[in-house]
Every structure is written in structure tokens, then in C-alpha cells.
Amino acid sequence: MSTVRLRFAPSPTGYLHVGGARTALFNWLLARKQGGTFVLRIEDTDVARSTQESVDAILQGMEWLGLDWDEGPFYQSERFPVYKEFVEKLLAEGKAYKCYCTPEELEERRELAMREGRKPKYDGTCRNRTGELPDRPYTVRFKAPYEGVTAFDDLIKGRIAFNNEELDDLIIQRSDGTPTYNFVVVIDDATMGITTVIRGDDHVNNTPRQILLYEALGYPVPRFAHVPMILGADKTRLSKRHGATSVMAYRDMGFLPEAMVNYLVRLGWSHGDEEIFSRDDLIEKFSIEAVGKSAGVFNPDKLLWLNHHYIKESAPERLAELLVPFLKERGVDPAAGPRLPLVVKTLQERSRTMVEMADGAIFYYKGDFAYEEQAAAKHFVPDAAPLLAALAGKLEALADFSQTGIEALFKEFIAYKGIKLGQVGPAVRVALCGGTASPGIYEVVEALGREETVARLRRAVAFIAG
Template sequence: MPEVRYRFAPSPTGHLHVGGARTALFNWLLARKEGGKFILRIEDTDVARSTQESVDAILQGITWLGLDWDEGPFYQSKRFELYQEFAYKLFDSGKAYRCYCTTEEIEAKREQAMKEGRKPKYDGTCRNLPAENADKPYVIRFRAPQEGVTAFRDLIKGDITFNNDELDDLIILRSDGTPTYNFVVVIDDATMGITTVIRGDDHVNNTPRQILLYEALGYPVPKFAHVPMILGSDKARLSKRHGATSVMAYRDMGFLPEAMVNYLVRLGWSYGDEEIFSIQDLIEKFSIENVGRSAGVFNPDKLLWLNAHYIKAGDPQRLADLLIPFLKERGVDPSKGPSLPAVVRTIQDRAKTLLEMADGAVFFYTSDIAYDEEAVAKQMTPTAAPLLTALGEKLEAVAEFSHDGIETAFKEFCAAEGIKMGQIGPAVRIALSGCTVTPSIYEVVEVLGRDEVRTRIRRSVEFLTK
């Protein structure tokens, strides 16, 4: 059985869009499921708009998502000689011809056709010229059939048919010798042995032209699957006005790659009522047949829910490693203070993003607490200072400074003072963190450690007595 080969071929003219990332993911999953190859190709023939910065951003985004490639990255800009060779093969065999029409002439023909209600396609002026002057500037056009139909079965959309008389003679080589998109895509996919092309449905209209080129070159035509677009909440095509569209922007906002992968796959693909999939689950269960024909609507809240799930279930050490750059952005050196994985354990149940986790972790590494004045005025009653002093002494005497030992000390303290936890808890939170919202008090005390808790309680008492 021949090897199955899939590809992802982004244009390096910007960041890795979530739509492109989903296309890459679909190709990668099927390659892994079927034991085939996943090829990465950079379509940088648009020299004016392609940048190395965009190439780097795309590679970074694919790597962050965990999509490893088996071959490549191949760059179209380094294959121009190959494309020219194939263009002249078509020319020499009579399947392409020189066109001498100027840009102005082409535009005039287009305008005239539109005035007459005709399709504004090339009229074939140079198609059957008896003699050709190679010294005059020319482009090379593919000699497309003018009758019949070109049909294919789309793995998502079903049967699609185009009348050949609606397709004009495609330019395959410009007058400066540079090849055109539809031509180089066919040459690349053919010579790289791509067996299935999965791409956005904005390429549907390119497909009949490409099929004709495959046939003219004598290469097998691959299978095609055109994935519907991703829309914003207003059902318009997803753009920056809907929020972030770059995969790496979501990384910078504190999202985990597994949450993004899980969300993007489910944005158009269904598998019963299941929502949570590991990467191995997806490799086993994903199929292009279960991708819907309707456009997916990007829902940031759903992505946030998935991210919270993966953070809650995440390995504290891995999350700690991912948190380090976010903490450093906040001026925090996590090597100076409590164990970061231990801090993570106290906050991961309630955090939705790594950004939230970083914000919630800062106070663990900041001894010079800035107290929330409103919280102090509301929660620090006149009895707070002596109670905090007495509690500090109680905690100093705890033999086993563990969660259980700390919880027991708090309960014994409240019983001895004749108060409830709610009467001392807010003051303790303010003393330790500066505000009234923290993880479990017992966890915070344990992670900070006996010495730091003593220091913070004493400082809060000094603040209150002043």
C-alpha cells in the first residue's frame, strides 16, 4: 500500500493564524493516525510580502502546538529553477503557450467583457498564434480545455463540478520568469508525493485549475478536503476585531498548547458529546469524514474553559516551568522564595490561564506586602492586631508545620479565643498577601513557611499599630 503523505504549506506573510493552525493540525493528526508523513512547506513565492520574521513565527507556532514534521521545511523560493523546468516542459509539449498581451491590453479585455456581461477571463488571443516572437516580453499560459467539466469529490463538501469553459488559460510563468501560485502548488504537491490535500475552503476555486495541471503533467491527482472557515461571534470571518487571531498571542495570554489543540480540533470536528481529548485520543479518533461542512464559530469562553481544565489537571512542575517567564515579567525571581511547584498546587484549581496563575503567585515571592487599604479598613478590626500576634505565636509553636498541623493549630486557636474562622481568616489573608482573596489559608501558610509567616504577621501588626 502506498505511503500516505500530508502537508501544511503556509505563506510567511504574517503570524500563524488559528485557522492555519487548525489546518496544520488536521493534516498532522491524519498523518500520525495512518502512519504516514507530515511535510512542512513554506510558500514564499510572494517575495515582496514574505519575511523571515513570519517564517520564524510560523515555525514557532507549529512547534508550540507540538506538531512535529517529518520532512522540510521546504521553501518555494529555492525551487524556482524546478518550476521553470516544468513550465517549459508543458510549453514544449504544446500544453502551454507564450502570451504577448500587455497588462493594459488584458485589463481592457477584462473591462470589455464585464460591460458585455461576459466572464472577465482571458480571451485566448495568443492561444493559437501561428508564429511566436520570443524576443518580445511574454508570459507562459497553460492551455486549458475549453469544453467539458472538471469534477472531484471533496472529502468534506462532497461532489464538486466546474465547467471548463469558465476556466481561463492560467498564467504559469510571469514575464520575469517567476512562477504563479496555482502552478507551483501543483509542482510541489506532485513532486513531494502528497496524497491528500487538506486546506481552507477559500481554495475550492483553485482546485479545478490544479487538477487540469496534474493531468497535463501526468501526475496522479491527490484527494482534496476543503475545511470551512473560522468565523467570529458575529458570523464574519475571524479577524483582529474579534480579538487575538495569532496562535502565539494565545500562548502569551497564558493558554496551554494542549487546550488550544483540543479546542481547534473540536472547532468543526465532532465525536459524540465528548469535549476533552488527549493528543493520543485525537490521533486515534480523528477523521476527516466527521468534519462538518459549516463554518466554525470561535468561542473564547469555550477555549478558556478548556484551558482551566488542563491547568487544573496539569503537572505542577511543568506548569511551574511555564510560569517562570510570566513571573519574571512581573519582577519576580521564583528561585528566591518557596518552591514554585508547591505554589502552583495552591492556585491551579482556580486559575483559568497562566497569566492568572502568575498574578496569584506574586505575593508568595514579595515580602514587602502592599496592603489593600479598603480591605484593611473593612476587615482589620481593633482586635485584629492582638489576635494576629497571638496566632503568630500559636503557629510558631506548631511542631509539624504541615497542612494538617497548621489546620489543627487554627482550630485550636479559634476555640481558645472563642471566635470563628471567618472572624480571623480575612485578617490573616491580608497579613500574608495584602488582600482578602488567596488560596486556602492553610496551604498559603504551609508554602510560605514558618519564618516567612512570622515575618509577615509581625509586619502587619506593626502596620496596624501605626
């Protein structure tokens, strides 16, 4: 295994968002491509908002997408002694200091700076204080350089530079003793040996402050890649108003994980004109430098197209397993009816999601359905009854009850009767499925089986007669 180490570090304050999932995917792919290590870290220092339910949702989303991690999950809430140790180290080396300014004082100076047209950053009141104020609460600030430039070569955006005079003395420990985000991220990435940080581009402005902390602590600075955000169709940041944003919501809507992975990776990354990628393809072809600089636009129709492709290409046995919970949600017991893989085969070409497949499969398991009124009126005419009855008798005696044998019987039957398939086929379809929109007749007959097919044809004959 190489020395390359990447990480995904979500905050457990909600579900796994599709944007977070894409960031996790990019990190996972690069780690797998380079034979490196993929680390999962849960950034749960926001005790008020972090929940175990959210942790479970994130882990479930990662597992569903197949993004397995090599180390972790590590929890920041369990590492407070480590952060405290590094705060003390910076204080002892004179690279950090205690700030006794009250929130009211800080706000007053901020407002004054804005009135005078100055940048409203901390003015360094306590930066060079020599004595301590033992009875007053304090924060700990990092002593940032006032001069020079902090720059880095972003793997996606290129060279990015910040004048140090624009940065202020970052608070690394709050007055209640808890560490701050920018500080703990650096400590975690440094002590965990992270070599490449791929994250959303909303973190670009945090990067110079973090680089200065790496340098002050004597750790190598990792390479950074800031991924553009995902937008909705209206070119605003993807949110609930654009539809589902939770990865697991897409599972519940009947999407396959491989379709979601394929779609997410193409939101910003490309490899020529290719659209369809297996997992092995992605590992082989992915490069972070090929991620575009502009935001990706989430297109539900494209995701549906990909999902339809993967449903058509998947093994019926695997889809049958996935279909079971969707059928049970609809009150259908798949054990009490045709073999599910056979049913799936008849529906794969027609189903864009597992939800659509489940809806399309119901008629196989509930033979007492009502006929569609218009379809019955049009096709259940008196002349259809003797044809359906004769066909039922033929199918009951058929030796080769395969699609091939069934198709041959139908051709022989219409030839013998001197009719066309269109004169009996729609009536058969309504009898077996309840309406005219269904999979192919021969597929349906094979999946239903001899006994159920004959029973449904005779039920239709009785309906016409009645």
C-alpha cells in the first residue's frame, strides 16, 4: 500500500447529502486508484447538533454506495485531550496567546472598523500581552503572521494566494475550553497523516489559515483539491426545493447504488465522451485534475436514464432481492405467486426505478384485480369469450410451457382460427394483467405459470358472459 492517505470527514448533523457523497466518492476513488488509504472521520465537535441518528445515516449511506473505508470511523469528540495538548504546545512556543476580550468589546471594535472602512478583523489587543488575568475567561488565538503571502496549488482550481494581512488571529480554543473547527481539522489531518484533502470549495477561505497552522506545528502541508458545489436546475445551490438531497432517499425511491455512483462522479468529472462506468473503470480512469472548475448541475432525468440502464443490465436474481421490500410496502407477498426473478425479467426493460418495477409487478400477485373500464369495454366483446376459452384449454394441455413453446402455441392457434394476433392479443392482455399496458404476452404467460394463466383466462370468460 502506498503512503497516499485521503479522508472523508462529515459532520453528523443530518443525512448524507449528495454533495457530501460525491466528495466521499472522489476521495475513495483516488485512494483506490493510487493504492492508498481511505480514512473515515466523524466531525462531531458540534455537540448540540450532532446525533447518533445522523452518524448511522451517514454510515448507512456510505455502505449503500459501496464506499468502504480502511481506517475509522474516528470521532473528534473522543480526541479532545489531543487537541488540548496541541493548544498548550502552541501557547508554550509563543505561537498562540490568551485573549481576554469580551464578546461586547469585540463587537464594538468590529463596528468601529466597518465605520472607518477597515477590515473588521481582530485588532490584536491581547497579542502581545505579558501578564495573565487569572479571574477572567479567555479564548486562545493563533498568532498569525501579519506580512507575506500564503499560497497553495489547488489540484482543481490552480494557484490560489492570500495576503496574510487579510487574515486575523484565528481562535483555536473557545472560552469554554472546546477547540474550533479550523484547528481540529488541522490536528486530525496532520496526526492521521492525510496527504491529500479533497473537499467542497466552500472551504477555500479556510485553507490559508490551516496552512499557517500546519507550518507552525511543523507538519507537512497536504495537497488540496476544492470541488465546486452542486447546483439545482435553476443554478442555485442544491437544496430540498429541487427534490431529494439525501443519498438514502434515492435508495428508497428505487435507485441502484451503481447508478448513483456513476451519476455522482460525472457531476463535475469527465473522461472523454464516456457516460457509463463500472466501478473498476472509475478506479482506473479517475483523476482529480480532470474535475472541472465550474459547478455541476443536478439533472434528475439523467439519473433516471442511468438507473434504467443499470436495471436493464442487472441480473434478475439480484433485482428480485432488491424488489422484495418494495413489494411488501405494497402489501404483496412475493412468496405467494410466480418466481420473482421471472417476474423481474418481464419488467426490466420497462422500469426506470425499483418503485416502477414494484408497481408493475403487483398484477402478478393479485389476481382479483378490477379490469380497466375502457380496456374491458373495448376488448371484452362477445366474440372474445370463445377465443379466450379455447386458448385456456390449449395452454392447459401445453407440454413446453416456455416462452418459445407459448409463442409457438399462439401462432398455431391464430393460424387455426384464421385470425390475427390483434384480434385476441389485447383481450388476453386485459385478462391476465387488467389492462393493455403490460410486458409481452408470452413473457407474462410464462411468468404467471400454467395454472394461474388458465384461471385468469377463464375468469375473463365468465366476466364477459356475466
